[in-house]
Amino acid sequence: MEFSDKTIQVDGGIIPSEVLNNPDYKSLKLVILVADEALLVEAEELAKAVVGGTIREVVFMKEPNLEELANQIPGLPSNSKAFSLSKKNMLAYVITDLTYPAFEADRAFVKAGKTKFN
Amino acid sequence: MKIIGTIIAIAFTLTAFAQSVKIYEIEGGQKREVLQRFSIVDINSELEIKLNVDSLSLAISGENNSHPELQKKLDFHTRILKDQVEIQTLINTEFNEASTEAEKAKVLGTFSDKVDDMYDLVAQEDGMMAKFNDYMFTFRNLPEAEKAKWQNYHIAWSMQQLNVEMEKEFAVLKNDIAKEKVQIQLYAYLHTKKENYKRVHIDNFDDYEGGEFHEVPRFASSFSEDDLAALQRNQKMADQLNVLVKDNFKNFSEVLKTNIESYDCILAMSADLKNLIDKRDDLFEENKEDIEEILDEFKPELDAALLVLKNMKDFDTRNLVESFSLLQIDFKVVLDSFLVRVEKSKDKLTKLSEIPEIKSFVKNLEECKPKIESDLARVNQIIEVTMNVLKPGAGAVEVSEKIVGDAFQFTINNLPETGYINLKAAGRRDDNDKIEIQLKIIRDNVNPKPIILEKRYLTMIQVKIHSVSNVSLILAQPYFYSSDVVKLDNPFQFAPAGNLLFKKGSRENKTWNFINPGFGFSMSTPDFDLDGVPEVGVGAVVTALNDVISLGISYNTKTDNPYWFFGLSLPFDMMGLPVNTIQTESDMK
Numbered sequence: 001m002e003f004s005d006k007t008i009q010v011d012g013g014i015i016p017s018e019v020l021n022n023p024d025y026k027s028l029k030l031v032i033l034v035a036d037e038a039l040l041v042e043a044e045e046l047a048k049a050v051v052g053g054t055i056r057e058v059v060f061m062k063e064p065n066l067e068e069l070a071n072q073i074p075g076l077p078s079n080s081k082a083f084s085l086s087k088k089n090m091l092a093y094v095i096t097d098l099t100y101p102a103f104e105a106d107r108a109f110v111k112a113g114k115t116k117f118n
Numbered sequence: 119m120k121i122i123g124t125i126i127a128i129a130f131t132l133t134a135f136a137q138s139v140k141i142y143e144i145e146g147g148q149k150r151e152v153l154q155r156f157s158i159v160d161i162n163s164e165l166e167i168k169l170n171v172d173s174l175s176l177a178i179s180g181e182n183n184s185h186p187e188l189q190k191k192l193d194f195h196t197r198i199l200k201d202q203v204e205i206q207t208l209i210n211t212e213f214n215e216a217s218t219e220a221e222k223a224k225v226l227g228t229f230s231d232k233v234d235d236m237y238d239l240v241a242q243e244d245g246m247m248a249k250f251n252d253y254m255f256t257f258r259n260l261p262e263a264e265k266a267k268w269q270n271y272h273i274a275w276s277m278q279q280l281n282v283e284m285e286k287e288f289a290v291l292k293n294d295i296a297k298e299k300v301q302i303q304l305y306a307y308l309h310t311k312k313e314n315y316k317r318v319h320i321d322n323f324d325d326y327e328g329g330e331f332h333e334v335p336r337f338a339s340s341f342s343e344d345d346l347a348a349l350q351r352n353q354k355m356a357d358q359l360n361v362l363v364k365d366n367f368k369n370f371s372e373v374l375k376t377n378i379e380s381y382d383c384i385l386a387m388s389a390d391l392k393n394l395i396d397k398r399d400d401l402f403e404e405n406k407e408d409i410e411e412i413l414d415e416f417k418p419e420l421d422a423a424l425l426v427l428k429n430m431k432d433f434d435t436r437n438l439v440e441s442f443s444l445l446q447i448d449f450k451v452v453l454d455s456f457l458v459r460v461e462k463s464k465d466k467l468t469k470l471s472e473i474p475e476i477k478s479f480v481k482n483l484e485e486c487k488p489k490i491e492s493d494l495a496r497v498n499q500i501i502e503v504t505m506n507v508l509k510p511g512a513g514a515v516e517v518s519e520k521i522v523g524d525a526f527q528f529t530i531n532n533l534p535e536t537g538y539i540n541l542k543a544a545g546r547r548d549d550n551d552k553i554e555i556q557l558k559i560i561r562d563n564v565n566p567k568p569i570i571l572e573k574r575y576l577t578m579i580q581v582k583i584h585s586v587s588n589v590s591l592i593l594a595q596p597y598f599y600s601s602d603v604v605k606l607d608n609p610f611q612f613a614p615a616g617n618l619l620f621k622k623g624s625r626e627n628k629t630w631n632f633i634n635p636g637f638g639f640s641m642s643t644p645d646f647d648l649d650g651v652p653e654v655g656v657g658a659v660v661t662a663l664n665d666v667i668s669l670g671i672s673y674n675t676k677t678d679n680p681y682w683f684f685g686l687s688l689p690f691d692m693m694g695l696p697v698n699t700i701q702t703e704s705d706m707k
Contacts, residue, residue, distance in 0.1 A: 102251045
């Protein structure tokens, strides 16, 4: 599967700090922990939208370490399949069901943009 | 951008579903929506009434629960799209305009909060999540040029798809309502302190003749004839109050008795009636049955009136306010009933008026009737004020249903979208009077009686700065005076006052309108030197509660001293107060 520059692929178990805290810009992130093609495709499509001048990014973790991720992102449940982070890297929404991947991906981005998280 | 703008206009007509009727105020070339939570309009403005046919369809179907499933679905869709206009506006105008981080954060936050509310609703139903998921999938596969028209984001496009579905569902609903032959009517009524339910013409919805054209004047620069008459009456009232205060209210019952105009004529009629009853066997041979019936009918009414008069005579001055309050209510009930009896017996009395004794009774009755009506009107005014001064608009008023044309009946398919009411053509009205708008339906095939589907009440006030004149009775206390000139025994003196007040209303602040403060000039005529000739005092005054209470400071130009005053302005004048007994220094000696 091919990805555009909207998707950052991560090989390690946790999210690299330069991805979390990019010095050039702040973004809304949808971190995907499962290799679900439908979710990845829809997420990347949705990330093309620049909402209110704010960049959206997809972070695809090929081999996530959920224990270490839970330390990095407090409150992350063990059954997470994807989750979204606000510009301040606050955990905004956790996807556990992939029946409607496009809707779930957009809902995750939207939650990450909410006033209370930014 | 242009396409999105067009779509807003075409598809997003489904806002504000909760209301079938939206009202706008047109005033000075400006148009503003009259929000339900305020519902205050300028008294001289024009109103535009917009009917939302889709909302109306929902309301009609909801009224008899004719389409429960469709109704539920449309209700749900409506809630989902509640904020669609705001979301669209953000996408169209502000997405690309945010430049600073603070602006971006604000736009992002507002947009995300609103869309999240929408998604929370979507997530409540599996089918709706599937629908949005499909919308997004379809959008992703649109040509790039097409997607660019929607800012490369599905949300506006998805909302539009849901609107299109709703339009189809509404078409089904409207078609069914049309088949049910539901007739729709729009009515407007004026409620004033003098009458209720006076119909008001709505352009496009009826052919009533317009009411009297009346533009409520914005500025009063002088006292009206009514004001001047009230000022004179207040002068007399002040004089009498000063006497009553001096006598510690000992003569209040006498004062009441003297000034009830109908007192003497009721006594005379009662005597007439007693005479007729006593001598009926001797006086009447023909029509005896009819005459006895009339005498029997009038006797209890007159006895009750006499009892009220007796109570007035034995008035309990120890508990002045309570006794007066009970008395005025008794007076109203008994004399109202007496007038009804007169009306009911009118035909019979006319028939028998050839009999001299009856003729005399009828003559007394005719003379007494206007006096009773006049007394009743004054008592009614007092009751209205004393009972409702803190609840304006709740007073007893007549119901007026003057039918001077018809309200048109429309079906859902030919209903005009807009109606207009010119308030200036609605007739005589005052601040805080109300306009009521009723949306009614008639289900011809079920029940010919109209059903009110929606009601709106609008309060009319003078919103802009305006001036009014007002007359009050003040209690004045002089200070910095020489006892050679000011010769009052009591620290206070009653006096009449005329005020010219400036005011401003509010379309949003009901408390302000309730307090209705006024600021302005006051002219009063106390008699501090007790020479029987009123002096002239001029000063400043502040009023509240529709000018019922006032507080001010003035300067007596003759006795050359200032005085402060507290005033009351009640819409009754001579009730219970004797005339022509001005207290002077010589009287007191």
